Amino acid sequence: MLPDLKRLIEESTVAFADIADQLAGQAIELPSWAFGNSGTRFRVFGTPGTPRTVQEKIADAAKVHELTGLAPTVALHIPWDQVDDYAALGRFAGDHGLRLGTVNSNTFQDDLYKFGSLTHTDEAVRRKAVEHHFECIEIMHQTGSQDLKIWLADGTNYPGQGDLRGRQDRLAESLQTIYDRLGDGQRLVLEYKFFEPAFYHTDVPDWGTSYAHVSALGERAMVCLDTGHHAPGTNIEFIVAQLLRLGKLGSFDFNSRFYADDDLIVGAADPFQLFRILHEVVRGGGFGPDSPVAFMLDQCHNVEDKIPGQIRSVLNVQEMTARALLVDRAALATAQEAGDVLGANGILMDAFYTDVRPDLAAWRESRGLPADPMRSYAESGHQQRLAAERVGGAQSGWGA
């Protein structure tokens, strides 16, 4: 390490007090479906206390926000969260201290879409899929949501089954029709995914494809990056940096994975990767009041309790954001320019290895929040009450 660099680091180390204000504005959207049952193709295990209605899901999301102050909005999934009166649903959310957020479309559970939706060869099927998005846009007007998120399950299982090129052309046309329907201030965010449920090809498999489409659509079309939707070994923080540079990173779907799209708790599988991602977010202007980047969770709690699973998740994002903000970026830039590999790496690791939990606990208490939201929830008996109260009815779920 260069002697000058050493001095620079000693003088400029970032302290928790320096970043406390920045943390205050953090908001992480919860997905309504995280509170319902989920599982694999082999089995969906039910859990006592699982919500039966969208209102109960919202109430569960509100509990997460109440204990953490981190989750002021909840995303809807249509038709899973379909109701007659979305304005009333918005008021219900408001009464629980929440707002309704992103509207997620679904074109993967109707028999009609077995061979595709926005990419289907049959114009009637495409039209039906487009109209479903029109319906979502209409809901957004009623809920005041900003983002229409499209994750497309379209793809094929066997070489030759579909015409890769023709599907792209039809996709572009369908997306344009949807985009043109957006109101002022509304955005279309297009998610990509490496594979599943299709096993040979996926119509939006990578960030390049999503980027090419949203670039063609216009300014209010953006890419959604789901942290679990990449090929093994992919450097996700590079994609974050690139999309921020290109002005096209619209939102995150946070979760974590060891193998495929495991949808585990964000930060659970590779906390250092989450740190690197958030470092690039901060570096690239993706964090803070002026950033267009929306933070969301997209997870499945197959074997763990769902409300504390969501609490753990937003805390993980918060803790790692704190570590990313603690990076001494001036010292880092100096080490990078000096070609000091170990010095630069050491500056980054220093922030990662800093235990921010005591400072965050104090910070929470100073804002009227419980110091340890996980423990507060466990001690509150809330889970046991839900299990006792929510008897009868059909538990919410997703998937087949």
Place this chain on the structure above:
Amino acid sequence: MLPDLKRLIEESTVAFADIADQLAGQAIELPSWAFGNSGTRFRVFGTPGTPRTVQEKIADAAKVHELTGLAPTVALHIPWDQVDDYAALGRFAGDHGLRLGTVNSNTFQDDLYKFGSLTHTDEAVRRKAVEHHFECIEIMHQTGSQDLKIWLADGTNYPGQGDLRGRQDRLAESLQTIYDRLGDGQRLVLEYKFFEPAFYHTDVPDWGTSYAHVSALGERAMVCLDTGHHAPGTNIEFIVAQLLRLGKLGSFDFNSRFYADDDLIVGAADPFQLFRILHEVVRGGGFGPDSPVAFMLDQCHNVEDKIPGQIRSVLNVQEMTARALLVDRAALATAQEAGDVLGANGILMDAFYTDVRPDLAAWRESRGLPADPMRSYAESGHQQRLAAERVGGAQSGWGA
């Protein structure tokens, strides 16, 4: 290429006539569940004509055998194929020209097994799982089945959730108890799988773990190799060669994959890999009347028709077996010893690129089978008849 080698090749090339007899003995077991509906966690699409009962599944399997002569047995999955009278079921199969084969246990769909079955910390759960296997062994006595196949879904989703080591110890004990219950001539085959449905660790994730357990159990415990259950890039034919060398390759679950355990039609994703696998099978003594290796399919036909999907699958195995038998192994050995890389590779590729389909069509006709079983099935109107007849009742399926 060495001049002597060239002569050798020219003189000794293997012809289809040389291998026709070997093909006659080939048998590929069909899984009863391939005829039911299947899908992903996102959606299971239904198909007209899907069986409602195990008898209808057996009838469908019989159709595959009728047209191909390749599939004389059908595997059962308990409890999916549970009946009151297995002897009667065996007679039903016999009336359709089939025998009942491998019995597959299932310890992944009862709420009890949410945190494990044969590996569970709770002795009562383990005992229940062991007793399920006793039931399977009892069924095997009634059906005359040779193999009890155990695919274990046990695993965990989060680091720390389970004690990796303790789970292995309990697994060993549970397996021993099951093994000790086997009758004469019965075998236990232990399947391994890289991941899914567990996403952090799987209790039998690789061939090494399966091998260590079956070696400890005894002579009648063998490894089952499912071609879709490996890490990306794994050289599967090496494992085939190794297990044959160690005398522990009990059976195959054939299917194919691009990404994870996609369960696509065998040979569909990487036909050359299937060829290499079968080349090692032949090389290592895993093919033929004296071999202990059982060939089975384990596939899901999520978007394609199921009966022709199975026909296509057994034909793929047959065609590729023919190519593997066509390898001029004497010439290959000479080229290998000479360090003639391109020559040796060329000998292998020559067999792979040989179009065996016309010879196989003639061979089939000479044995009273349709030359083109896929076409025969399509033209027979069988699928349409099933769709018309099988109305009402609950279609068979698997998974959640």
Place this chain on the structure above:
Amino acid sequence: MLPDLKRLIEESTVAFADIADQLAGQAIELPSWAFGNSGTRFRVFGTPGTPRTVQEKIADAAKVHELTGLAPTVALHIPWDQVDDYAALGRFAGDHGLRLGTVNSNTFQDDLYKFGSLTHTDEAVRRKAVEHHFECIEIMHQTGSQDLKIWLADGTNYPGQGDLRGRQDRLAESLQTIYDRLGDGQRLVLEYKFFEPAFYHTDVPDWGTSYAHVSALGERAMVCLDTGHHAPGTNIEFIVAQLLRLGKLGSFDFNSRFYADDDLIVGAADPFQLFRILHEVVRGGGFGPDSPVAFMLDQCHNVEDKIPGQIRSVLNVQEMTARALLVDRAALATAQEAGDVLGANGILMDAFYTDVRPDLAAWRESRGLPADPMRSYAESGHQQRLAAERVGGAQSGWGA
């Protein structure tokens, strides 16, 4: 399979005679470095007869073309192929029946570039790297080459070592400076690579990054797709289809791989993948006299003989192109639109499993070429002559 579809297939099957003319125009560029020694970081094994000069490399390339008629051009790598007089080198090539093709730059073997070249933080280093490309453009003027190919080894080994975002900005600026220097009719093709020699991040790791850069540069900037430069499981034919759709597929670097960038003989690791790639090339207008797509090899013959390794490679591309051209695209489109999964897949596989080798052998003889170029080469004694003649001097190589 639908009855109408069946009829369509029977009527319209494509025959070899229908595609013979299309094959006539095929040209695959050879890399000069394929004839030099190569290896891994562990060892570069030398081979008798390896060229000592660029002229000997060109002579070897000419031998490949003489026997196959497939390889009329040879790519240069600067500085490995540096000479005083490129016009003279071009005449030398012409005398051997070849033209000089793509010029490949090299910014990865000078100590200056240890921490980057076009992306380096130090302006002086960037300028040196840019000027190296100016030199390459100057050479292109002298050789009449069309393409300047940039494969960038830039990247970092440790998180924090470099500023991902700043490196992209500097890369964009450097590329623009190079692009502005291109003469009329010259193109810049930007290759991407997943990893190696950098192990944490690579500055152009995926097609999306390459596409974003070349789109910003202008019409004569294109993407180069090296078939070995992707994450495990990547659907490469999808990228081919997408880049053709976007008008940005400039060239291929063909090779094959089982694991990383193995640089094996094209088609050796996964012949079916090569077939699928070429099917999309044909489908998307990437093959034929009007296509802007250049076909090149980029391989290393670490353990096999180099000239026959290149012969095998161009034959593999030719054979697979023939199979791709044999796909009955009209029938395929009909099956795809009908949702006939097995039918559509079957049409594709039918072409793949067709043994085109006898037809190609006859086709070659009709054009004055040896029916079996591999055998012709082996029998010619050429390799032995080279080994005897090329004694003394330093064998060409690449890498460290």
Place this chain on the structure above:
Amino acid sequence: MLPDLKRLIEESTVAFADIADQLAGQAIELPSWAFGNSGTRFRVFGTPGTPRTVQEKIADAAKVHELTGLAPTVALHIPWDQVDDYAALGRFAGDHGLRLGTVNSNTFQDDLYKFGSLTHTDEAVRRKAVEHHFECIEIMHQTGSQDLKIWLADGTNYPGQGDLRGRQDRLAESLQTIYDRLGDGQRLVLEYKFFEPAFYHTDVPDWGTSYAHVSALGERAMVCLDTGHHAPGTNIEFIVAQLLRLGKLGSFDFNSRFYADDDLIVGAADPFQLFRILHEVVRGGGFGPDSPVAFMLDQCHNVEDKIPGQIRSVLNVQEMTARALLVDRAALATAQEAGDVLGANGILMDAFYTDVRPDLAAWRESRGLPADPMRSYAESGHQQRLAAERVGGAQSGWGA
């Protein structure tokens, strides 16, 4: 979280003071080759101050031990570290406060081994390779080394090039011959590697193969686990747990990777994985005075300085060992048995997120070591002195 569990955790949390003594015994062997130049097939960059002799490498290793107290032994690689008098070399090491450790054989850099060494079809080649190992054993007698480590580069690049089965049989025979030559107290540790330098198949590709061989050899044959030698996604800590259970984990080669065998600084790519590995080491009895498991580094410092690269590495292992020792295993077991997924995971993560660095700094000072070895080294001017002194001669390196 269960209330009783909460109490248990509060009562029993492990403190640094509880583990300090256990840390005292930790020893991590350094590889002599880490101090020489290394690189990729593209380029080996030289560094001022690189050792020219094995003595200079040992002096560099001694510096690492002087500053950390963690690295009392250094591994040799034959023939890279060949000397006339190993007893004298041992005394030289002793004078520098070190002992000579594992002897690593090398059968991948002689032209003879182009197509294999212990697996070669030619008995003369196999004999030469076996005799090289006899030489290594002889050296071990002179140096007092315990372990002969065999990493075998044997493998093939093309399907058909070699006979997978025959190679295994020859390997088994060669290993037996070597094993039989071992003296009392000497061990053979057999390393496995997924791929590289061979790109189609590797003769010892996975732990199962290594385990099968060492089990056949006898008690003093063990498996060496190199953390960079696995397929993408492999759960390495599971293998650790399994090998400890089977009594066959002989040693670790520590390093880290993002893609292939990147040989980066241990803990640099995925610190959480290193933590999980060390947790299983501790859990399974692999740490402490009675454990047969040897800890080694096997890394390449391609772009960073080598001595501080090794200091950083041993510190990373030490810090992560401390975190692993801090896991409250009693509480963890209780949470695991209760099926408390989030609770159990939380107990593990609590240890991982604990910042052990201040305690370790104090612990070092109490033992006469610098609190911050990285800073001490940087401030010492040692690197600059080496660069000034080590002028002339050929820098040590490895690879081609």
